[in-house]
Amino acid sequence: MQSGNSATGRFALVTGGGSGIGEAVCHRLARDVDGVAVLDIHVDEARRVAEDIRQAGGNAFPVHGDVADRSSLDAAIVQVRAELGPVTVLVNNAAVESFHLFADIAEADWERIMQVNLKGPYLAVQAVLPDMIAAGWGRIVNISSLAAQIGAFKMAHYSASKGGVTSLTRTLAIELGAHGITVNAVAPSFIDTPMARRAIAANDLPIPFEEILKGYPIPRFGRPEEVAAACAFFASEEASYVTGQLLGVNGGAAF
Numbered sequence: 001m002q003s004g005n006s007a008t009g010r011f012a013l014v015t016g017g018g019s020g021i022g023e024a025v026c027h028r029l030a031r032d033v034d035g036v037a038v039l040d041i042h043v044d045e046a047r048r049v050a051e052d053i054r055q056a057g058g059n060a061f062p063v064h065g066d067v068a069d070r071s072s073l074d075a076a077i078v079q080v081r082a083e084l085g086p087v088t089v090l091v092n093n094a095a096v097e098s099f100h101l102f103a104d105i106a107e108a109d110w111e112r113i114m115q116v117n118l119k120g121p122y123l124a125v126q127a128v129l130p131d132m133i134a135a136g137w138g139r140i141v142n143i144s145s146l147a148a149q150i151g152a153f154k155m156a157h158y159s160a161s162k163g164g165v166t167s168l169t170r171t172l173a174i175e176l177g178a179h180g181i182t183v184n185a186v187a188p189s190f191i192d193t194p195m196a197r198r199a200i201a202a203n204d205l206p207i208p209f210e211e212i213l214k215g216y217p218i219p220r221f222g223r224p225e226e227v228a229a230a231c232a233f234f235a236s237e238e239a240s241y242v243t244g245q246l247l248g249v250n251g252g253a254a255f
């Protein structure tokens with residue numbers, strides 16, 4: 001655990017903490033901070049993850065929240081502050097995906113992807129920023145994607161939302177550095193989670209999955225824990241002079 005500037009301890013909030021990468025990030029951060037809020041639109045999954053963390057001796061609080069909805073998110077953060085304390089580590093991880101050729105992307109689908117993947121981080125940062133500014137310390141980690149760096153077949157909406165996340169990261173780093181708040185992004189490639197397995201199962205990839213992996217310098221599926229380790233570094237005290245950066249956790253798929 002780290003002492004931080006807050007008199008009450010250091011607490012993290014992970015959006016989409018009920019599955020995949022978010023779940024691994026919750027487990028990893030529970031080792032480093034005083035408590036982790038596991039926020040998810042599927043609250044049963046958040047409860048399961050928080051219970052697992054508690055069973056392992058950590059401190060976790062499950063909370064329902066829809067990152068695309070300001071009132072839902074604000075209500076969740078009120079509960080987190082009451083249950084744990086001020087939030088000074090935020091991991092913007094929640095996201096949704098769908099697969100359509102660009103010409104077939106329905107407007108409603110485009111808007112849903114943008115609301116969750118890009119508006120979500122905007123709302124979440126605004127919600128916790130007062131806590132970070134009051135502490136004079138904060139860590140924001142945004143989960144972008146390899147799709148933002150090199151594009152992704154049938155994912156124009158998703159890759160555009162993740163490009164927005166990368167750009168948001170850089171500008172927030174500029175604005176918040178003087179407050180002791182760092183803002184960085186992690187860009188995973190294929191990581192073994194329900195999201196990636198849905199894409200493989202639905203045959204939504206341009207070539208067979210195994211063929212894609214063969215093209216990577218490290219030719220295998222990434223693990224959620226490998227993304228969580230990068231998040232933990234950005235969230236750590238040791239990363240205090242690292243901000244505005246994009247770290248690919250991608251087996252060397254892009255540099």
Ligand SMILES: NC(=O)c1ccc[n+]([C@@H]2O[C@H](COP(=O)([O-])OP(=O)(O)OC[C@H]3O[C@@H](n4cnc5c(N)ncnc54)[C@H](O)[C@@H]3O)[C@@H](O)[C@H]2O)c1
Nearest residue numbers: 016019020021041066067093094095145190191193195196
């Ligand atoms: N898995 C991959 O291969 C991969 C690759 C690149 C980037 N990513 C990114 O990593 C992050 C995690 O992805 P994952 O693979 O673990 O996905 P996942 O689908 O397994 O988990 C996403 C979680 O977010 C939650 N969620 C969805 N909408 C939400 C909302 N409106 N409010 C709150 N929670 C919501 C879901 O309930 C789920 O628990 C995402 O940002 C994703 O875009 C994943």
